[in-house]
Amino acid sequence: MSSGNTCSMGSTVWDPVGILRDGQQQSKEAMPDCTVCAFAYGRSSGMILIGGNQRIGKCMFDITVYQFSRAWGLPNASPFCMKLEGYLKLGGVPYKIVEQNDPRKGPKNKIPYVKIDRQIMGDSEQIYEYLNSHHVIDLDEPLTEQERAIQHAMLSMCEESLYFVMLYSRWMDDANWDQVRDTLFAGMPKLVRPIITKQIRKKMQSDLISQGMGRHNLAEVYSIGAKHVNALGSYLGERSWFGGEQPVKLDVVAVSYLANILKPPIETPLQETVKMWPNLVSFTDRALKEIYGS
Numbered sequence: 001m002s003s004g005n006t007c008s009m010g011s012t013v014w015d016p017v018g019i020l021r022d023g024q025q026q027s028k029e030a031m032p033d034c035t036v037c038a039f040a041y042g043r044s045s046g047m048i049l050i051g052g053n054q055r056i057g058k059c060m061f062d063i064t065v066y067q068f069s070r071a072w073g074l075p076n077a078s079p080f081c082m083k084l085e086g087y088l089k090l091g092g093v094p095y096k097i098v099e100q101n102d103p104r105k106g107p108k109n110k111i112p113y114v115k116i117d118r119q120i121m122g123d124s125e126q127i128y129e130y131l132n133s134h135h136v137i138d139l140d141e142p143l144t145e146q147e148r149a150i151q152h153a154m155l156s157m158c159e160e161s162l163y164f165v166m167l168y169s170r171w172m173d174d175a176n177w178d179q180v181r182d183t184l185f186a187g188m189p190k191l192v193r194p195i196i197t198k199q200i201r202k203k204m205q206s207d208l209i210s211q212g213m214g215r216h217n218l219a220e221v222y223s224i225g226a227k228h229v230n231a232l233g234s235y236l237g238e239r240s241w242f243g244g245e246q247p248v249k250l251d252v253v254a255v256s257y258l259a260n261i262l263k264p265p266i267e268t269p270l271q272e273t274v275k276m277w278p279n280l281v282s283f284t285d286r287a288l289k290e291i292y293g294s
């Protein structure tokens, strides 16, 4: 699959960045006599760099992540941004961050998106799948097929429903709006802030109504959210990680939502439900520390 230092897998050809054993990064021009080989061994996978007859380093895509500015002391106030960065951190994949607060700049009009070598790509799960299919990352390797199936369903529960409960608490629940506006738009010039934030809030509310969550009242929405949080709490049980002995994809997904519910100074019934699960509270702190170093 490799020739010289350009690597091809299927129809994709890419020019990886070499990372030598001493941690130095090298461009492909600086490694004309090296060969790139893919390897996969247990949870560890990637591209190694062979020079002469020896392994002299590893290769990685040159990855730039475009994501919202950080807020509330969280890795990110967007669970999708927080999750994508967590995947890369847990997988030991190097990346650069560029702050981007305008979703219209992304290929799917959403944040986050990435540039991998010269290719722009949107959607956190599609980005993960791409890296996984190129042997860069495989966070669910420790799981059985059945565990993967259950955890895939829980990931969808978080992204396709709990996410919208959280959005509702930020954009529709009047009790929280001042806090949300003044934190998420702190960087916006004061003169235009009231007008622009009003427009964005209107758009978010209309999106929530189209999606369906916005048609429920407060009590109904928080009761949907409580069922999801209870499912996460029961499923985690006494374990440290959803992966058992070690974190897997769902650990990154779960902390991205739980931290975003627990840490901002937004007191909601959803936050109260999480606080009723001491295992989820300690999981959140453990995952923030061990996955994100915060």
Ligand SMILES: N[C@@H](CCC(=O)N[C@@H](CS)C(=O)NCC(=O)O)C(=O)O
Binding pocket: 078, 079, 080, 081, 103, 109, 110, 111, 112, 122, 123, 124, 125
């Ligand atoms: N499926 C996408 C969802 C990303 C997403 O919904 N991002 C939100 C921020 S958390 C966004 O950009 N919203 C802007 C908008 O909808 O206009 C992913 O996994 O990356």
